[in-house]
Amino acid sequence: MRNVTAYATPSAKAPFEKTTIQRRDLGPRDVLIRIHFAGICHSDIHTGRNEWGEANFPFVPGHEIAGTVEEVGAEVDKYAVDDRVGVGCMVDSCRECANCRAGQEQYCLRGMTGTYGSIGADGRPTDGGYSSHIVVDQDFVVGIPEGVDLDKAAPLLCAGITVYSPLKHWDAGPGSKVAVVGMGGLGHMAVKIAHALGAEVTVLSQSLSKQEDGARFGADHYFATSDEATFEQLAGSFDLIINTVSASLPMAKFLSLLTLDGTLVSVGAPSEPLEVPAFALIGGRRSWAGSMIGGIAETQEMLDFCAEHHIGAEIELIDGDDIGGQIDAAWDRVVDSDVRYRFVIDTRSFA
Ligand code: NAP
Ligand code: ZN
Numbered sequence: 001m002r003n004v005t006a007y008a009t010p011s012a013k014a015p016f017e018k019t020t021i022q023r024r025d026l027g028p029r030d031v032l033i034r035i036h037f038a039g040i041c042h043s044d045i046h047t048g049r050n051e052w053g054e055a056n057f058p059f060v061p062g063h064e065i066a067g068t069v070e071e072v073g074a075e076v077d078k079y080a081v082d083d084r085v086g087v088g089c090m091v092d093s094c095r096e097c098a099n100c101r102a103g104q105e106q107y108c109l110r111g112m113t114g115t116y117g118s119i120g121a122d123g124r125p126t127d128g129g130y131s132s133h134i135v136v137d138q139d140f141v142v143g144i145p146e147g148v149d150l151d152k153a154a155p156l157l158c159a160g161i162t163v164y165s166p167l168k169h170w171d172a173g174p175g176s177k178v179a180v181v182g183m184g185g186l187g188h189m190a191v192k193i194a195h196a197l198g199a200e201v202t203v204l205s206q207s208l209s210k211q212e213d214g215a216r217f218g219a220d221h222y223f224a225t226s227d228e229a230t231f232e233q234l235a236g237s238f239d240l241i242i243n244t245v246s247a248s249l250p251m252a253k254f255l256s257l258l259t260l261d262g263t264l265v266s267v268g269a270p271s272e273p274l275e276v277p278a279f280a281l282i283g284g285r286r287s288w289a290g291s292m293i294g295g296i297a298e299t300q301e302m303l304d305f306c307a308e309h310h311i312g313a314e315i316e317l318i319d320g321d322d323i324g325g326q327i328d329a330a331w332d333r334v335v336d337s338d339v340r341y342r343f344v345i346d347t348r349s350f351a
Helices: 042-048 150-157 159-169 185-197 211-217 228-233 251-255 296-308 323-335
Strands: 002-008 017-023 030-039 065-072 084-087 090-092 133-137 177-181 200-205 221-224 238-243 258-266 287-290 315-318 342-346
Touching: 002 133, 002 323, 017 133, 017 323, 030 084, 030 150, 042 323, 065 133, 065 150, 084 150, 090 133, 150 159, 150 185, 150 296, 150 315, 150 342, 159 185, 159 238, 159 296, 177 185, 185 200, 185 211, 185 238, 185 296, 200 211, 211 221, 221 228, 251 258, 315 323, 323 342
Parallel strands: 177 200, 177 238, 200 221, 238 258, 258 287, 315 342
Antiparallel strands: 002 017, 030 065, 030 133, 030 342, 065 084
């Protein structure tokens, strides 16, 4: 076992504290990663505030990890010391079920091993990326190409892949009209990636306060959902809607914006159920779908795509003094939709 520095919250409403956690000794196929940057995802907050059920405390969140390889196990052949690497939301899966064999490890039929909140290969609870180091099997490590800085790359490991996967699955590209609901961490990545794929992109945000940013990220159009006229004006407009909102929305109103055969994909994961009247789907033969992160191969494909198109996240960096207090404040700002557009913790000073 190796002692490493981390930030943890001891209970659902408590402030973050600096602490020491243990990482397993390197197995033959393990990689020891020195974490440089860790993104703050709204899922960290849902989990840490018990919004998705009772979490394990003390809780070390973080599943948007970017860093460099510090040490490798004897049989590691994919990575070498100093390689730029990333880890996302999962660190293992059964590797045998149909979904794992299809490269969709996130849908492992036996349940993938989460980067935090799961039981790891050593039988102990997994701890996330708000820490100085992590040990991960090489098959769940991805390479970060030179074209994107590590701080702006960290959020790609969850926010980036979570929107890239459905955009690809539902064929966003030239000629398609894509709407992104909510322009936070996931939403701003969806705008950038959908634009780079060649789609016509519309942002549906609560207000017009971030309209200029949306245009800078590649949005062609921007509307406020607080304005009822938006729904009349845009009825039947979109082939694909990506809903990134962390709270419950009136789904029928958003489904009414789809074209014939259009699809609304929920990636946002509010704790409350979403309500969908059957008539919102029947008229217009509409589909409502969900999507969870992406497989390891697709995550690598997304990173290569983003590097090629010079796409990284827009970040606010947490570094210097009082890291715990800054994480607490960042969580509150994310919940208040006051994030521009991803908080990233500089973890290099933890060690
Ligand atoms: P975020 O940065 O907080 O972004 C969510 C955005 O939704 C906000 O910035 C805001 O955008 C909008 N919003 C928030 N509350 C709203 C409300 N009450 N009504 C209308 N709009 C509201 O969060 P995130 O990190 O992008 O994550 C978004 C959601 O996706 C979370 O539920 C998270 O757990 C989930 N998630 C799912 C996956 C997956 O695999 N499916 C992966 C990662 C995260 P505007 O101000 O522009 O309206
Ligand atoms: Zn996440």
